[in-house]
Amino acid sequence: MRVLFAALAAHGHVHPSIPLAIAARRAGHEVLFAAGPRFLPVLRSAGLDATPAGMELPDALDVVLSRDGASLGRDEVLGRMIGEILPHRWATDLAPLVASFRPDLIVRDAGTLGAGLAGRVAGIPVLCHGFGRVSADPIGAAMVAAFTACAAGFGVPGLTVLTGEPFLDVCPESVQAKDFLARDGRIPLRPVAWSQPGPVPGWLRERDRARPLVYVTLGTAYADAELLRTAVLATAAVAVDVVVATGPAVSPAELGALPDSVRVSPWLPQARLWRHVDLVVHHGGSGTMLGAFAAGVPQLVLPQGSDQFANAEAVHAAGAGARLLGADADRDAITGRVRDLLADEAARTAAGRLAAEIAAMPSPADLAARLPELAR
Structure with a gap:
């Protein structure tokens, strides 16, 4: 089976998904990991095939600020960055990759909304890989509105941030948010710490x-x-x-x-x-x-x-x-x-x-x- 992993260009998004990607490769699946260019050496050091996709978070922030930042508050700026700019770039970048790699499954980190959108457009099953405790975020309303509009632009009207994808939850149940535990599709997954290869001093x-x-x-x-x-x-x-x-x-x-x-x-x-x-x-x-x-x-x-x-x-x-x-x-x-x-x-x-x-x-x-x- 071919599995495409995708994660935002940040340590806290890439690293949590690496143990499952390694395990999938060891289980005999063909694995490709899409991430920002500066993380490709990190992924390859873990023995994974990796390809560039998406954009750096500061670059996405600059797009929003240069376009309409003067008229927006902080929460709206961040909501549009995460709900519109990043997903649009990810969905655009992954479209040709999905066509060439032909994955049977996409595993996206929880921040990579555009990878889920790309899967929905192509009719490919998607799993959402958590990176920690799920908590309320003040940018939530702005992000949901921006992402719903972004998804509609790709021909998927009515899509929200929580798209019903099964959620791989790496947070132990005893400290996870209680309202999140009640949602359908939660799949527990042991969090495994991963660091780039290197000796302990x-x-x-x-x-x-x-x-x-x-x-x-x-x-x-x-x-x-x-x-x-x-x-x-x-x-x-x-x-x-x-x-x-x-x-x-x-x-x-x-x-x-x-x-x-x-x-x-x-x-x-x-x-x-x-x-x-x-x-x-x-x-x-x-x-x-x-x-x-x-x-x-x-x-x-x-x-x-x-x-x-x-x-x-x-x-x-x-x-x-x-x-x-x-x-x-x-x-x-x-x-x-x-x-x-x-x-x-x-x-x-x-x-x-x-x-x-x-x-x-x-x-x-x-x-x-x-x-x-x-x-x-």
């Missing part, structure tokens, strides 16, 4: 395990050098070792002088880091949240935007960590929460329960074996 394997290790990251999209430095220094004020991944938005040099207990890198193989970590301080991105859940690692969440606030609430409500919002995330507060969480057996127990729940979810290999059935 030698010092990490050789360090004194008697000292707790705290991992600090603010991800790839909302990282801020000032907040990251505050979080690192606050964490280092506790008697711990600290490992920091700055991500592409912050250079290690921007953090300035740091204590000897802190190791900084632009990038770390996060999927292989979890078994070394006692606590993670992070931004609330879905990939980091789910990776920590799967590893049973307590979390301190400092949300900055998008779905991160809902994720922070989910961590807090599950008892698997704590959150600090806005101005409350100062150095003293972070130090106090880090110290408390490292000693909090209840948080570690709650994180362990989530790890067990995730381990019991169907694996990517299990779902890959079901793809022919789901394509009918």
Whole structure:
């Protein structure tokens, strides 16, 4: 069977779909992954055939701003970007690819609405691959209106964002939004952390395990050098070792002088880091949240935007960590929460329960074996 995967050009959209794509290839299916050009080397490093499609999110935003941004509020701008500009480009790019590759099934990430539209136009079954907890979004109404109009332009009137496609849900049920759990077509899928191939630093394997290790990251999209430095220094004020991944938005040099207990890198193989970590301080991105859940690692969440606030609430409500919002995330507060969480057996127990729940979810290999059935 031929399976076409598609994901927006962002780490939080591409990476969650890679384990299923790998499992599908190992199951004998012919797999092609469509994504933004800068992610093609990432996909090929995973052994996947990859082809360019879609556009970068900043480019899509520029289109809306240059065309009608002056007359729109923030939510309308983002709604048109996600509901019109990106889907139109994706549906346009995928039309010839669908004709040449002739997929039996399209697996699109939840943000790639245009891939679902391309499947609907071509009469090909589509699965929607989630990337985290489903939460209400203030841009929702604008996005739905924009996408419905976009779909009508491709000859599919009345199509909405939720098109009835089966949804591969990588969020454990206990922390998923309750109203979403009630919808038809939800298929649980174990979230599997994936990182580009790369070694774990030698010092990490050789360090004194008697000292707790705290991992600090603010991800790839909302990282801020000032907040990251505050979080690192606050964490280092506790008697711990600290490992920091700055991500592409912050250079290690921007953090300035740091204590000897802190190791900084632009990038770390996060999927292989979890078994070394006692606590993670992070931004609330879905990939980091789910990776920590799967590893049973307590979390301190400092949300900055998008779905991160809902994720922070989910961590807090599950008892698997704590959150600090806005101005409350100062150095003293972070130090106090880090110290408390490292000693909090209840948080570690709650994180362990989530790890067990995730381990019991169907694996990517299990779902890959079901793809022919789901394509009918």
